[in-house]
Amino acid sequence: MLTVPVALRRLDPDLPVPRQARAGDAGVDLHAREAVTLAPGERALVATGVAIALPEGYAAFVHPRSGLAARHGVSIVNAPGTVDAGYRGEILVNLVNTDTREPFEVRRGDRIAQLVVQQVATPVFEVVDELPASERGDGGHGHTGTEETVAHAT
Numbered sequence: 001m002l003t004v005p006v007a008l009r010r011l012d013p014d015l016p017v018p019r020q021a022r023a024g025d026a027g028v029d030l031h032a033r034e035a036v037t038l039a040p041g042e043r044a045l046v047a048t049g050v051a052i053a054l055p056e057g058y059a060a061f062v063h064p065r066s067g068l069a070a071r072h073g074v075s076i077v078n079a080p081g082t083v084d085a086g087y088r089g090e091i092l093v094n095l096v097n098t099d100t101r102e103p104f105e106v107r108r109g110d111r112i113a114q115l116v117v118q119q120v121a122t123p124v125f126e127v128v129d130e131l132p133a134s135e136r137g138d139g140g141h142g143h144t145g146t147e148e149t150v151a152h153a154t
């Protein structure tokens, strides 16, 4: 198991320290510090009660929970949110209710997002006139199409 020590301040000692729901999960669950009701289509910045200090060379990413997305259409506006190593403020989650009919109730303590800690590289750009050739080249945005998958499946 790959681990990294991360200093964490509990801004609300009644909320649990974020942890994995199951051993081996990539993310640790972030809890809502306050209750909020999201009307259909509404968004809100929800506080999590934790602030962290990541080691240099790391970042943390605030990802949606797929269960909330599948069951309620609740996601994160800026998914994944980026928590920089130098950030010392409270981690906030920009939750959005994409459902067009049902409001979504967040209760204090609910698990609203997951935080994934990753090593990140700092790019050192070397400006060139031509990029090296590759098999894909400049094809993107659905360039390969979808029909091939169906043809192979039959």
Ligand SMILES: O=c1ccn([C@H]2C[C@H](O)[C@@H](COP(=O)(O)OP(=O)(O)OP(=O)(O)O)O2)c(=O)[nH]1
Pocket (backbone or CB within 6 Å): 062, 078, 080, 081, 082, 083, 084, 085, 087, 090, 091, 092, 093, 094
């Ligand atoms: O989902 C998120 C995303 C960001 N942050 C915090 C940590 C991050 O380090 C800081 C700034 O985020 P970002 O760089 O994405 O925001 P920006 O709009 O570029 O603002 P800034 O000019 O402050 O960098 O806000 C969160 O708490 N939650």
